[in-house]
Amino acid sequence: MKKFAIEMRSFWQAWLLVVLFLIVLAGSYAQSQSIGSPAPSSTISALNIDTTYLSPPLQFDFYATSCPEAPAIVSTMVMNATSYDFTVAPQLLRMFFHDCIVQGCDASLLLNSTLLYTNSPLYAEKDFQKNDRFDKFSFVDLIKQELESVCPGVVSCADILAMAAVSAIAATQGPEYQIELGRRDGLSSYQDNAQTHLPGFYLNVSGLLDSFNNAGLDIVDLVALSGAHTIGQGHCDSIQDRLQSPPIYPIYPSYFLNQMKTVCQTPDGTFDNNVVAIDMDVNSTFIFDNGYYKGLIAGVGLFTSDQFLYTDPRTMPLVELFAQNQELFFQQFGVSLRKMGKINVLTGTQGQIRQNCWVRNSNTADVDFLPRI
Ligand code: HEM
Numbered sequence: 001m002k003k004f005a006i007e008m009r010s011f012w013q014a015w016l017l018v019v020l021f022l023i024v025l026a027g028s029y030a031q032s033q034s035i036g037s038p039a040p041s042s043t044i045s046a047l048n049i050d051t052t053y054l055s056p057p058l059q060f061d062f063y064a065t066s067c068p069e070a071p072a073i074v075s076t077m078v079m080n081a082t083s084y085d086f087t088v089a090p091q092l093l094r095m096f097f098h099d100c101i102v103q104g105c106d107a108s109l110l111l112n113s114t115l116l117y118t119n120s121p122l123y124a125e126k127d128f129q130k131n132d133r134f135d136k137f138s139f140v141d142l143i144k145q146e147l148e149s150v151c152p153g154v155v156s157c158a159d160i161l162a163m164a165a166v167s168a169i170a171a172t173q174g175p176e177y178q179i180e181l182g183r184r185d186g187l188s189s190y191q192d193n194a195q196t197h198l199p200g201f202y203l204n205v206s207g208l209l210d211s212f213n214n215a216g217l218d219i220v221d222l223v224a225l226s227g228a229h230t231i232g233q234g235h236c237d238s239i240q241d242r243l244q245s246p247p248i249y250p251i252y253p254s255y256f257l258n259q260m261k262t263v264c265q266t267p268d269g270t271f272d273n274n275v276v277a278i279d280m281d282v283n284s285t286f287i288f289d290n291g292y293y294k295g296l297i298a299g300v301g302l303f304t305s306d307q308f309l310y311t312d313p314r315t316m317p318l319v320e321l322f323a324q325n326q327e328l329f330f331q332q333f334g335v336s337l338r339k340m341g342k343i344n345v346l347t348g349t350q351g352q353i354r355q356n357c358w359v360r361n362s363n364t365a366d367v368d369f370l371p372r373i
Helices: 002-032 070-084 088-100 137-150 157-171 191-197 205-214 219-230 254-264 291-297 304-310 316-324 326-340
Strands: 233-235 277-279
Touching: 070 088, 070 137, 070 157, 088 137, 088 157, 088 219, 088 326, 137 157, 205 219, 205 304, 219 291, 219 304, 219 316, 219 326, 254 277, 291 304, 291 316, 304 316, 316 326
Parallel strands: none
Antiparallel strands: 233 277
């Protein structure tokens, strides 16, 4: 009798496993159908797009009952802002990356430093030098204010960054991606974490992979997500390493090297650490397309980290694939962006929904905040 009971239990366990497997399979299929515009099957077969990790707890319709207007509000605000200031969209897309790769997508990037009673400031991610160029944090605060007026205490700052990133892509003529929502906001932000986890512009593919693998992203994600450099601008200090004499590998074509030297060096030949903005995708700076990969093939990837993608045999074939097939790039970028958007997310009762993106709810009474716009 006991043996029969054990056998019956194993039988039901096996069935449960089969049913669970089918549910997961159906879920990942359904999700894979809603990424941007579907690529033709011939292109999908060129790169086996892996969508199996794209599973709950985040959901596309997370705010369907609590704040159905949220995605449209974010999208409209990003569209409008980008139409009068073209630097808004690239910054929002970059912010999502800088938030997610450091400690997960928890809006830790948005928290201000604290100045405790001890007068010793705790520097936040925002204060790290690689985050210096962001000057649109106040725009995120505006989005938050608008959402708070419509649905108070409901939409997290972490989700605002996610929605703003996909809206930024649409605002620059890219695909209209869907992204899952339901992230909650973290309670901490440390400059040191940003220093450890944000990849440097001087890295080769192995260095970049260390950074991406550490966050659960793979080589395909690295090449696809680097395609974000199809929009926006860099500055001279991010190409210092490429203007040395003799220049270090990988070397710009001589016409481009001269151009960059003209922009970034003073007449006496010394490096001018000025704030001149340089287009990252020389073909189409503010259009989300596959021009970035075409630029790499032409040797004009702006940063060392960009150009290495076309010199390293592990990544070169992917660069060629995305340069040849924009639909495939769009498809894979959507998958990789959603994967990035799931790094260490807080859900359920973890973290909190901040009232203001720059401060934890609990701190308003006993901590001063260093203002940072
Ligand atoms: C692969 C490693 C990466 C490195 C080393 C890197 C590095 C950089 C650097 C150095 C800049 C320019 C900073 C400046 O000089 O002002 C930049 C800009 C930018 N990055 Fe990345 N990045 C990487 C990956 C990503 C990813 C994954 C995304 C988004 C998914 C992204 C989005 C952007 C955008 C949109 C800009 C332009 C920002 C603007 O115009 O204000 N980057 N990145």
